[in-house]
Amino acid sequence: MRSEEVLQTVSVLCSAFLLANCEYISHLMTSPQHAVLEIGSNFTATCTLINTTEATADDLYWKLGNAIVPPERYTKINSTSVNVTVTVSERSNEILYCHCRNVSLYVRLHHDHFYHGIVLVKGYRPEKPLNLSCTALQEQTFISPTLSCEWVALRRQTTQVPTNYTLYVKIILSNETFNQTSDKIKNEAQVTMGTFHNHSPLDIWVEVRNKLGRIESAHLRGDSNAFVKTNPPSHVNAISEKAFPYSLLINWVRPIHRLYLELVYQIRFSPRSTDLWTYVPRDDTSINIESFRLQNLQPDTEYVIQVRCKYYKENQGHWSNWSANATQRTPENRPASKPDVWVNVTESAKGRDLQFACKDPVLANGRIRWINMRVGSRGSNGSMQWESFSFNRSEEEITVLHKVFLPLHKSLIVYFTAVNSVGESPEASLVVSARAHESVQELQVHPVEGKLSVEWKPPNSTNVSEYVLEWSSATGMDWQRVSRTTRSAVIKGNLQPFVCYKVSIYPLYSGRIGQAASTDAYVEQGAPLEAPDVSLLGYPGRNEATLVWDQVPISSRRGFITHYRLFYGPPITEVMLPANSTSYTLKSLMPNTKYEVWIQASTIAGSKNSSKIFFSTQKYAPGQIESIAVGISVCFLFGILFLMLICFCKKDKLKQKFWPQIPDPGESTIRSWSPDYNLKAELPKESCLSGISVLEVDTSRCVSEEDKSSPSMKKDKFLSEEHSSGIGGSSCMSSPRHSVSDSDESADMADSTAGTVQYSSVVASAGYKGQTPHPQPQAPASFSRSESTQPLLDSEENQDSDRAPRSVLQSSEEEEEEEEQTGSYMPQRGGYRPQ
Numbered sequence: 001m002r003s004e005e006v007l008q009t010v011s012v013l014c015s016a017f018l019l020a021n022c023e024y025i026s027h028l029m030t031s032p033q034h035a036v037l038e039i040g041s042n043f044t045a046t047c048t049l050i051n052t053t054e055a056t057a058d059d060l061y062w063k064l065g066n067a068i069v070p071p072e073r074y075t076k077i078n079s080t081s082v083n084v085t086v087t088v089s090e091r092s093n094e095i096l097y098c099h100c101r102n103v104s105l106y107v108r109l110h111h112d113h114f115y116h117g118i119v120l121v122k123g124y125r126p127e128k129p130l131n132l133s134c135t136a137l138q139e140q141t142f143i144s145p146t147l148s149c150e151w152v153a154l155r156r157q158t159t160q161v162p163t164n165y166t167l168y169v170k171i172i173l174s175n176e177t178f179n180q181t182s183d184k185i186k187n188e189a190q191v192t193m194g195t196f197h198n199h200s201p202l203d204i205w206v207e208v209r210n211k212l213g214r215i216e217s218a219h220l221r222g223d224s225n226a227f228v229k230t231n232p233p234s235h236v237n238a239i240s241e242k243a244f245p246y247s248l249l250i251n252w253v254r255p256i257h258r259l260y261l262e263l264v265y266q267i268r269f270s271p272r273s274t275d276l277w278t279y280v281p282r283d284d285t286s287i288n289i290e291s292f293r294l295q296n297l298q299p300d301t302e303y304v305i306q307v308r309c310k311y312y313k314e315n316q317g318h319w320s321n322w323s324a325n326a327t328q329r330t331p332e333n334r335p336a337s338k339p340d341v342w343v344n345v346t347e348s349a350k351g352r353d354l355q356f357a358c359k360d361p362v363l364a365n366g367r368i369r370w371i372n373m374r375v376g377s378r379g380s381n382g383s384m385q386w387e388s389f390s391f392n393r394s395e396e397e398i399t400v401l402h403k404v405f406l407p408l409h410k411s412l413i414v415y416f417t418a419v420n421s422v423g424e425s426p427e428a429s430l431v432v433s434a435r436a437h438e439s440v441q442e443l444q445v446h447p448v449e450g451k452l453s454v455e456w457k458p459p460n461s462t463n464v465s466e467y468v469l470e471w472s473s474a475t476g477m478d479w480q481r482v483s484r485t486t487r488s489a490v491i492k493g494n495l496q497p498f499v500c501y502k503v504s505i506y507p508l509y510s511g512r513i514g515q516a517a518s519t520d521a522y523v524e525q526g527a528p529l530e531a532p533d534v535s536l537l538g539y540p541g542r543n544e545a546t547l548v549w550d551q552v553p554i555s556s557r558r559g560f561i562t563h564y565r566l567f568y569g570p571p572i573t574e575v576m577l578p579a580n581s582t583s584y585t586l587k588s589l590m591p592n593t594k595y596e597v598w599i600q601a602s603t604i605a606g607s608k609n610s611s612k613i614f615f616s617t618q619k620y621a622p623g624q625i626e627s628i629a630v631g632i633s634v635c636f637l638f639g640i641l642f643l644m645l646i647c648f649c650k651k652d653k654l655k656q657k658f659w660p661q662i663p664d665p666g667e668s669t670i671r672s673w674s675p676d677y678n679l680k681a682e683l684p685k686e687s688c689l690s691g692i693s694v695l696e697v698d699t700s701r702c703v704s705e706e707d708k709s710s711p712s713m714k715k716d717k718f719l720s721e722e723h724s725s726g727i728g729g730s731s732c733m734s735s736p737r738h739s740v741s742d743s744d745e746s747a748d749m750a751d752s753t754a755g756t757v758q759y760s761s762v763v764a765s766a767g768y769k770g771q772t773p774h775p776q777p778q779a780p781a782s783f784s785r786s787e788s789t790q791p792l793l794d795s796e797e798n799q800d801s802d803r804a805p806r807s808v809l810q811s812s813e814e815e816e817e818e819e820e821q822t823g824s825y826m827p828q829r830g831g832y833r834p835q
Helices: 002-020 105-109 624-649 651-658 700-708 711-721 744-752 808-822
Strands: 028-031 035-038 042-049 060-064 074-076 081-087 095-100 115-123 130-139 146-152 164-171 176-181 188-192 201-210 213-216 220-223 234-240 248-253 263-271 291-294 302-311 326-329 340-347 351-359 370-378 384-392 398-407 412-419 428-432 441-448 451-457 466-473 476-483 488-490 500-509 517-522 545-548 563-569 573-578 583-586 594-603 606-609 613-616 693-697 760-763 781-785 826-828 831-833
Touching (some): 042 115, 130 201, 234 326, 351 428, 398 476, 441 500
Antiparallel strands (some): 028 042, 060 095, 248 291, 370 384, 451 488, 466 476, 594 606, 693 781, 760 781
């Protein structure tokens, strides 16, 4: 400590002397200057007042960067000097400043003369390199003279204090040393010697140096051959021998001559289907061998073989790289294990359908060509009956075998063997009992990292020999066996996400199948691919409609359906339904309204909507229109009946109102008329004129007068004959007759009187309507009297008057004469009158 104080004092005096000869004078000096410090160590600096009496050591303080150093780290040396001790941190570009407080006006005005600083250069001391190793590579058939070394450095260095690495290689016998400085970034170096000295001891080390010190690594001393890394063996070949299905013979070519280097070899092999390597123990190989026989291999298996080599001494030398792959298949052999068989049971009311399936033996020792199957059942006589089947092995992993129907209360035993080109496997058996044994309890399945984990509790029986874990989907079935002590297992099959698997576990009792416990599970659930299509059940009503749908197909569910949501509107209304529902009735709907409906299927991972359907409610409720129609019909029927009843009760008044009584002409006084002509009464035929008296009239005069008349007159006559007579009643003749009216005087009298009118008809035997009569003797015309009840003519009523009555016939003849003279008639009440 005294020497350090002396040095600090000397440095301060020198600095003061130099500053005294300068124009710019600083009143503070710090020491030491430009110190190289180790990070994490303590550093002590001194600050001294010079060329001033304005301040003392008590007025000085220190700052490290922008932070003031606490006063407890200060040490006062004298009235003008003070020390400070700080810990060197990893922060870079730090400066330790000494300042003076503004104790006077001079100090305040010349503040820049009252501070001084020290730049702290920080770094780490060199550390010993670790894991030094060196290698000399083979070049063609010789060893390279370049020795490459590498090591591990902690890299605790800074840019202010860099570290240098130097590699040294010393040949002990010749005391010749080679060195090479390493790159500051890479922890490796290469030293090139003139030639590689085989079988010579070498000494190798690394020296580390910087401003804070130097250090050397541990020395590597050993035979130069221990640093050699040769090329891998070449031309590695594997030979298969049919007589040795469990072994392969390997040979190779050594990479370097034995004169330069003696070698040992390491061999590894693996089935091509796996990446798991098996290493041949080092003790099984000797020095400088060039062939080896691999044993205990699996028959009919393709293997990959690799070989490498190194210097023969233990724990010395470097292994070469592995050789190129050599592949070979071992010969086939008889299967050494049983086939793995299983049965899928489907129960029905009549029995069970058994579908058997088989996997190749684990130790198939060759390609399985076919599967032999023997089925035994007990016949009605109690003896065993056997059937044999053979099945070609399928290209799939599982071969589906024979399907057997097993009636109720029957048992079955089946034996299986697998056959390859060499021989037959040991026999496997499976027993399906008439009564299934008890099943496991509390089966649970959980998805775990893309797999299904199965847990269960064993049955009460202690005779379980093993469990069979089965899983099936729409695409197929698979199974695996687990030991009897297992209570949980992970399904090893290739399970797909969004696929529903039925997981079952069967306990086996010495080959007898127990009852299954099953559940459904998903490795991963997703939103459904589709939602069910909604349809109407029947026709919608006035205020309600029934909707139906099917469950989502299993292939489209992609998870467990948790619930359905039914939407309908307007306004849009939501109804939540359970996952097992397939119908719903919408109620309280508005009549004569169009609605839209869709359904949403949901899983825990998402939802899917169905397509929309539209329907309209009825304006009337079912049966309402029929009720209205029936009511109207009943009212109408009652109205008709009531009207009929009124008509029946008032029939006399209605008859008098609508059908008044007409007097009967047969009872009139026309019977007492005496025409001027000789009339001969002629009764009409019953089929023609019923109830009418007929008088014969001579028509010869009328016919002659018609012949004399002009054509026009005849025409008028014919027209007049077509009209119905107003005198007579109805007759059997279809064409009407002209009536013969009374004289004008009689007509006027008829208009003024209220008596009845006598009707009659003239029936002539001449031609009808101007037709030529038949050339037979003309019969006298007849005048028939009607039996009608029509009121009689005025002439008939007034036959007791002073004027004598005229007969109808006379009156008719006079009117005919007047008609022939005038040629026209005027319609009158009860006949025609001339105009």
